[in-house]
Each structure stands twice: as C-alpha cells, then as structure tokens.
Amino acid sequence: MLSIYFGDYPGDDYIDNPDLYFDNTYEDDWLEDERSKEMVKDIDCSELVSPNLVISPVLGSIPVSRLSGGVKTLIQINNDREHVYNASACGDNCALWLLKISQDKDVLVRLGHIMDFGDEPINIRIANTDDIVSSQKELVRKVILAGLLDEKR
Amino acid sequence: MTGKYDIVLYNNKVQYQLTIRRNITVFRGNSAFGKSELIRLLSAYNSNPASSGITLICKKSVQCSQRKIGNCSRPLIIIIFFY
Numbered sequence: 001m002l003s004i005y006f007g008d009y010p011g012d013d014y015i016d017n018p019d020l021y022f023d024n025t026y027e028d029d030w031l032e033d034e035r036s037k038e039m040v041k042d043i044d045c046s047e048l049v050s051p052n053l054v055i056s057p058v059l060g061s062i063p064v065s066r067l068s069g070g071v072k073t074l075i076q077i078n079n080d081r082e083h084v085y086n087a088s089a090c091g092d093n094c095a096l097w098l099l100k101i102s103q104d105k106d107v108l109v110r111l112g113h114i115m116d117f118g119d120e121p122i123n124i125r126i127a128n129t130d131d132i133v134s135s136q137k138e139l140v141r142k143v144i145l146a147g148l149l150d151e152k153r
Numbered sequence: 154m155t156g157k158y159d160i161v162l163y164n165n166k167v168q169y170q171l172t173i174r175r176n177i178t179v180f181r182g183n184s185a186f187g188k189s190e191l192i193r194l195l196s197a198y199n200s201n202p203a204s205s206g207i208t209l210i211c212k213k214s215v216q217c218s219q220r221k222i223g224n225c226s227r228p229l230i231i232i233i234f235f236y
Binding site: 007019043044045058059067068069070071090092093094114 | 183
C-alpha cells in the first residue's frame with residue numbers, strides 16, 4: 001500500500017533531494033531491474049542499457065546521473081527500504097508508477113504538494129491522520145480539510 | 154519589466170526558445186520535460202561563456218536558479234531573471 005506523509009517529515013531517514021542522493025548512492029543492480037528499465041522508458045523516453053549507460057533520443061548517450069529527478073526518485077523508492085523519499089521531486093507523470101510500486105510492497109513517501117493520481121480508484125493511506133482514501137477527490141478533500149500542507153507559523 | 158525578451162539557448166543536442174515577459178519567471182512541469190537541462194545549460198554558459206560550447210542569444214543577461222516555494226519543496230521550479 002502507498003502511504004503518504006504530507007508536509008514536513010520529522011524522521012531522520014528522510015531524503016529531501018533524491019536527485020542528488022541517487023547520484024552518490026545508487027547500486028548497479030537497481031538499474032538492471034526490469035521495472036527500472038520500464039520507468040526510464042516511460043518517464044524519460046530513454047533506454048536504460050546498463051548501470052553505466054542511458055540512450056536518450058534527445059541527449060544521445062548519457063550517464064545515469066543525467067536521468068530525470070523523478071525517475072531517480074522512483075528507482076530509489078522501488079529499491080531502498082531504509083529511507084523515506086521526497087516524492088515531490090516527481091512530476092505527476094510519476095504518480096501511476098508510485099501506485100504500481102506500492103502494489104508489490106508497502107511504501108511510505110513524503111509529499112509537499114497534492115500529486116495527481118488520476119481518475120481511477122486508488123488505495124492510499126494518509127500517514128498524518130491514518131485515513132485511507134479511494135479517490136483523488138477524496139485525497140484532496142482530506143488533505144485540505146486537515147490543513148496538512150498549511151504553512152506552519 | 155516592460156516588453157518581452159526572446160531567449161535562444163542551445164548546444165549541439167538541445168535548443169530552447171523562450172519568450173519572457175516578467176523579471177522573474179517560474180517553470181513547472183512533469184519529470185523529464187527538460188527543466189534541469191535548461192538550468193545546466195544556462196549555468197554552464199554563465200560560468201564560462203566563451204568556452205562552454207553553448208550559445209545564448211538574448212538582449213539582456215540572464216541567470217536562473219532552482220528554488221523551493223513554501224511547503225512545496227519541488228526542485229522542479231526554475232526562476233529566470235534578467236539583470
């Protein structure tokens with residue numbers, strides 16, 4: 001199941017800048033995983049050839065460090081169980097992948113905004129309040145009414 | 154700021170053509186839309202205009218940076234400003 005903590009995450013295991021963190025910590029076998037290749041294909045429209053090579057239709061042959069911040073975040077969420085990642089580093093085009101990853105295992109991420117999970121039914125736990133929501137509309141309503149993204153004064 | 158400014162920024166792989174109407178412009182978008190590449194090109198050009206291999210065509214000098222806004226914390230936001 002996908003659990004989302006909205007706002008400032010208090011734990012020590014939080015990664016605020018997954019783009020930077022990925023460049024300095026990724027494991028080669030994360031990039032040999034079939035799901036990683038599918039995500040790079042979908043999000044970056046590129047071919048993940050090996051842990052050391054990506055072929056982009058725009059940039060040509062590039063290192064994995066030049067992958068988008070969103071796909072790096074997804075790869076880490078899929079492979080690293082020790083940290084909570086800032087999923088606001090992902091665009092809305094990463095939302096369905098977050099849901100897919102969480103079908104196989106429990107995932108906790110942090111968001112500083114309300115991501116668009118689309119019109120299909122969802123099953124997301126709001127970690128701040130322990131509410132379970134089943135639609136985007138319900139997610140938006142619960143987050144706003146609880147003031148989870150309000151600026152703390 | 155009055156009027157608008159055209160910015161053309163390119164290297165051998167990518168080209169950006171922007172028309173900017175504000176002193177501060179915010180870019181938002183999905184992952185892999187080219188936002189970070191824009192920052193990379195502009196930063197590389199500004200650090201070494203003559204030897205970067207990057208071409209910038211604009212009537213004014215341009216800088217850009219990433220910023221978090223409020224609680225959003227999305228490093229997807231780019232601000233371009235003229236000086």
